[in-house]
Amino acid sequence: MNNQRRTVLKSGSGAALLGMLAAAGIITPGIALADWNKAAFDAKSMADTLKALGAGTPADSKDVQVTGPDIAENGAVVPVGVASSLPNISMVAILIEKNPNALAATFTLPEGTEANVQTRVKMGQTSNIYALVKSDGKFFMATKEIKVTLGGCGG
């Protein structure tokens, strides 16, 4: 028996169920987020990820800054930062367009925490990095291209 396949099937239906519950309004997306957002992290493309995060099509904003190197020699460790001067930011997410799964991390910021986070991510190849922020309930995005000379996703 192929155990991995079982797990995939099981988790797949779990995510679908969560989606159904959210659609039916039984649980709001905000509450669903309290658990790891499997749908968003499993989504492959940018569009699917944005949909799973409930972001739709975010507007580009100059008030969101993505920081990182122009060229990353080692794709396994790419320092990335997101900062924004927009008001009431409750969520920040880092997406990497060409990774197998676009979403790298989401940060939920309670009131009092500044919209200024830094972390390190893996990049499989040269790609655009997107910073998504939620300000006053609306989503905004900024992008930066990082060139990778050595991929960090195995292979």
Add this chain to the structure above:
Amino acid sequence: MGNPMKIRAANKDGVTEVKVLVSHEMETGQRKDAAGAVVPAWFITELVARHGDKTVLSTEFGPSVSKNPYLAFKFKGGSKGDKITVSWKDNKGDSRSDEATIG
């Protein structure tokens, strides 16, 4: 239980900056070992930082966060001697919590 996290928290002008270095493999599930078998995914899914009882940051990670994840953020408030607690859990159900004092 993984190895201890390194946590630094410093208060300057009423804003506390917290830097966390977690010790974790962060295996993506994309890699193959020498025999060609896929190395199963093993990564931190959630990390929460608290100042006293108040949550100051909650994050969700995917496998594309680097090995031994680094995280830095700032929040308003906090004073010298206050406790910062950071806890994480991974997709295998393992978890860990560490404390630091704001300096």
